[in-house]
Amino acid sequence: KTIIENPAPYVLVDAYRALQLLEKTKNLAIYDTRPTEEYNNTVAGKSDYLNLGHIRNAIHVEESAFASQQWPSDK
Numbered sequence: 001k002t003i004i005e006n007p008a009p010y011v012l013v014d015a016y017r018a019l020q021l022l023e024k025t026k027n028l029a030i031y032d033t034r035p036t037e038e039y040n041n042t043v044a045g046k047s048d049y050l051n052l053g054h055i056r057n058a059i060h061v062e063e064s065a066f067a068s069q070q071w072p073s074d075k
Contacts, residue, residue: 029072030055031059033062039054
């Protein structure tokens with residue numbers, strides 16, 4: 001058996017599970033941690049493939065600020 005000490009307080013999900021959560025869960029909070037340039041779809045040049053659009057109602061939080069955010073207790 002594998003024992004994980006200090007597991008993360010969240011679970012990573014794949015695209016299929018994410019779509020299921022979006023369809024079935026009311027008041028789901030989604031945090032988009034992409035850099036501001038990618039979030040605003042303003043990447044230019046060879047990296048413009050990073051302009052992926054938005055997830056509806058997602059909250060933008062820079063990755064560097066994500067760890068210091070104050071999160072609601074009902075994750």
